[in-house]
Amino acid sequence: MRRISRRCALVIAVLAVTGGTVLVTPGRAVALVSTGDGGWRWQNPLPQGNHLTSVSFANRSRGWAVGDHGIILRTDDGGQSWSRQRSGVDDPLFAVVALNRTTAVAVGAEGVVVRTANGGWTWRRQYSGTTRTLLAVDAVSVRRLWAVGVGGTIRASTTAGVHWSWRRSKGETLYGVDFVDARRGWVVGDYGRILTTRDGGRTWKVQRSHADETLRDVQFRTRRHGWAVGADGTVLRTADGGRTWTRRGSGVSDELSAVHMLSLSIGCAVGHGGLILRTTDGGRHWKRRDGGVDLRLSAVNTAGAGSRVAAGAGGTVLRSGNTGRTWSRATQGPTRDVSAVTTTLGGVWAVDAGGQVLALADDRWGVRAQVMGVRLAAADFADDLHGWAVGTQGTIVATSDGGSTWALVESGTTGDLHGVSGAGPADAWAVGADGVMLHTAVGGSWTPVVSGTDLDLDAVTFIDAATGWAAGGAPYGAAPAVILRTLDGGSSWTPQTVPVWGQIHALTFVSPMTGWAVGEDWGIDGDAGSGVVLVTHDGGVTWLEQPIELGNVLRGVAFLDETTGWAVGDLGTVLRTGDGGHTWLPQDPGTWQRLNGAAFVTSSHGWLVGDSGAVLLTTTGGAATP
Numbered sequence: 001m002r003r004i005s006r007r008c009a010l011v012i013a014v015l016a017v018t019g020g021t022v023l024v025t026p027g028r029a030v031a032l033v034s035t036g037d038g039g040w041r042w043q044n045p046l047p048q049g050n051h052l053t054s055v056s057f058a059n060r061s062r063g064w065a066v067g068d069h070g071i072i073l074r075t076d077d078g079g080q081s082w083s084r085q086r087s088g089v090d091d092p093l094f095a096v097v098a099l100n101r102t103t104a105v106a107v108g109a110e111g112v113v114v115r116t117a118n119g120g121w122t123w124r125r126q127y128s129g130t131t132r133t134l135l136a137v138d139a140v141s142v143r144r145l146w147a148v149g150v151g152g153t154i155r156a157s158t159t160a161g162v163h164w165s166w167r168r169s170k171g172e173t174l175y176g177v178d179f180v181d182a183r184r185g186w187v188v189g190d191y192g193r194i195l196t197t198r199d200g201g202r203t204w205k206v207q208r209s210h211a212d213e214t215l216r217d218v219q220f221r222t223r224r225h226g227w228a229v230g231a232d233g234t235v236l237r238t239a240d241g242g243r244t245w246t247r248r249g250s251g252v253s254d255e256l257s258a259v260h261m262l263s264l265s266i267g268c269a270v271g272h273g274g275l276i277l278r279t280t281d282g283g284r285h286w287k288r289r290d291g292g293v294d295l296r297l298s299a300v301n302t303a304g305a306g307s308r309v310a311a312g313a314g315g316t317v318l319r320s321g322n323t324g325r326t327w328s329r330a331t332q333g334p335t336r337d338v339s340a341v342t343t344t345l346g347g348v349w350a351v352d353a354g355g356q357v358l359a360l361a362d363d364r365w366g367v368r369a370q371v372m373g374v375r376l377a378a379a380d381f382a383d384d385l386h387g388w389a390v391g392t393q394g395t396i397v398a399t400s401d402g403g404s405t406w407a408l409v410e411s412g413t414t415g416d417l418h419g420v421s422g423a424g425p426a427d428a429w430a431v432g433a434d435g436v437m438l439h440t441a442v443g444g445s446w447t448p449v450v451s452g453t454d455l456d457l458d459a460v461t462f463i464d465a466a467t468g469w470a471a472g473g474a475p476y477g478a479a480p481a482v483i484l485r486t487l488d489g490g491s492s493w494t495p496q497t498v499p500v501w502g503q504i505h506a507l508t509f510v511s512p513m514t515g516w517a518v519g520e521d522w523g524i525d526g527d528a529g530s531g532v533v534l535v536t537h538d539g540g541v542t543w544l545e546q547p548i549e550l551g552n553v554l555r556g557v558a559f560l561d562e563t564t565g566w567a568v569g570d571l572g573t574v575l576r577t578g579d580g581g582h583t584w585l586p587q588d589p590g591t592w593q594r595l596n597g598a599a600f601v602t603s604s605h606g607w608l609v610g611d612s613g614a615v616l617l618t619t620t621g622g623a624a625t626p
Helices: 004-015
Strands: 021-025 028-032 041-044 052-057 063-067 072-075 083-085 093-098 104-108 113-116 124-126 134-139 145-149 153-157 165-169 174-179 185-189 194-197 205-207 215-220 226-230 235-238 246-248 256-261 267-271 276-279 287-289 297-302 308-312 317-320 338-344 347-352 356-361 364-370 376-381 387-391 396-399 407-409 417-424 427-432 437-440 456-462 468-473 482-486 494-496 502-509 515-521 530-536 544-546 554-559 565-569 573-577 585-587 595-600 606-610 615-618
Touching (some): 093 145, 104 145, 153 174, 185 215, 226 267, 267 308, 427 456, 482 502, 530 554, 565 595
Parallel strands (some): 093 134, 174 215, 376 417, 456 502, 515 554
Antiparallel strands (some): 134 145, 153 165, 356 364, 376 387, 396 407, 417 427, 456 468, 468 502, 502 515, 515 530, 565 573, 573 585
């Protein structure tokens, strides 16, 4: 439920603080600090949540990590803490190599190369000579570098990454490169391809891997001893410079993204689902290690004797101080997909795919409740005390003390629930798969209500105890989207005409007459869904489509009043309107994570939530500042 009086009270509370913004949460105050250098800043995970693809160290203390959206992080304590640096690009960066304490080179999409010579205070773009994506980079000295990528591309630099020359540009995509000296090196790629050179890259010869799987990384400790890893848990080993490669049993079937050997005997490999493998016998046998995360790990490297650092999805950084036997997180905050966010005068709340109810306190997100084995999909408060969250397997949790405690409630269904709305302190509605609709009143049990549809219902909202809407549809455009309205407190629901063939994922109303809905439209015979925004000014009797520039699927919508609103969705899509949706302008949140929801308390202060634990805060309405 969205009461104007409650929102206005929260606005007053926010604006009443001089010299900063403080939002009261249960039992504590929360300071919201604008970064001053962009429209959005990461509030979870910390220091940031973009996918990290590569990590490299110059010595035991200083190193760099790179990833999506041009992200570059630097550490000066062996990976325990990280700070962001400006790369000057928003292309994904796929690999980085540290040449010394001051100089590092990163490569990425469409041939991008960026380089620093002052410890990362500035990064400058270099001309690589190719527009093909570069996926890996290696250095054999401070001046001599190699980069490989799409279409069999191999580039070389003898000027510490300033200038690059052609070495090869044909064949399968190459994902890994490693040189042991200026003349001898190996590259690996699609279909088990392994190439080697003994003349500094002037000629390349194929080595038989006896593998069909994609190989993602390669490392040699000497001219003779090397390892390669890739899809389906593939591990290859050679002891004769690659003349023969032997498949070793990894004991896993998930893709391995990277390998790093600390010595001829001890090494680690990482991959999908937080996979970490460790060997102590040169790769003949591998044992699984627990990193405490289930997100993909894309990189692993050494930060001094015995110290390992791994990095991956959701900005995850793991650190080991004992050659990989045990691991701990160097980054902070929940990392499961965040499904929804909502606000009350008492705080800001979110729910995630780990069954967790999250609350904002002291500018950090923490867990207030958790239901194991389920995904929570939505949350809402009727007032500052009464709230609900719903999820898979008919899960409903409720609070009547402002979120201090949450209790599991019997829903009477095992079907997945997708949306919830509070219509009063003890009056709430939940909707879900196959048209299921549930209602609770006066603190009683939840009872089923006939919705009149068997399509999935993804969202529900009530403007008062009598007036509400529910919306959903069919995946992949299998049927027209559906919006239902009630004017009698849910005793009856009337379908409304919706000009969308697909699904409505979210809807919001600022008055009984004016509201917006967002989702995906496949068309009657379409083969892909595109984002859609609908508006009504007559309570939903008619819905009109509003034009948007970006075609990505939209999953969340938030409006403050009849003019100011935001819509969010796939690939980091953020749209803002200041004229009721007549025009929607894109904003850059600094991430390509899928965004699932938005909540605003003023025209400047708001939150976005999304996959891999993403929570972003704006204090400028999403507009970048000089």
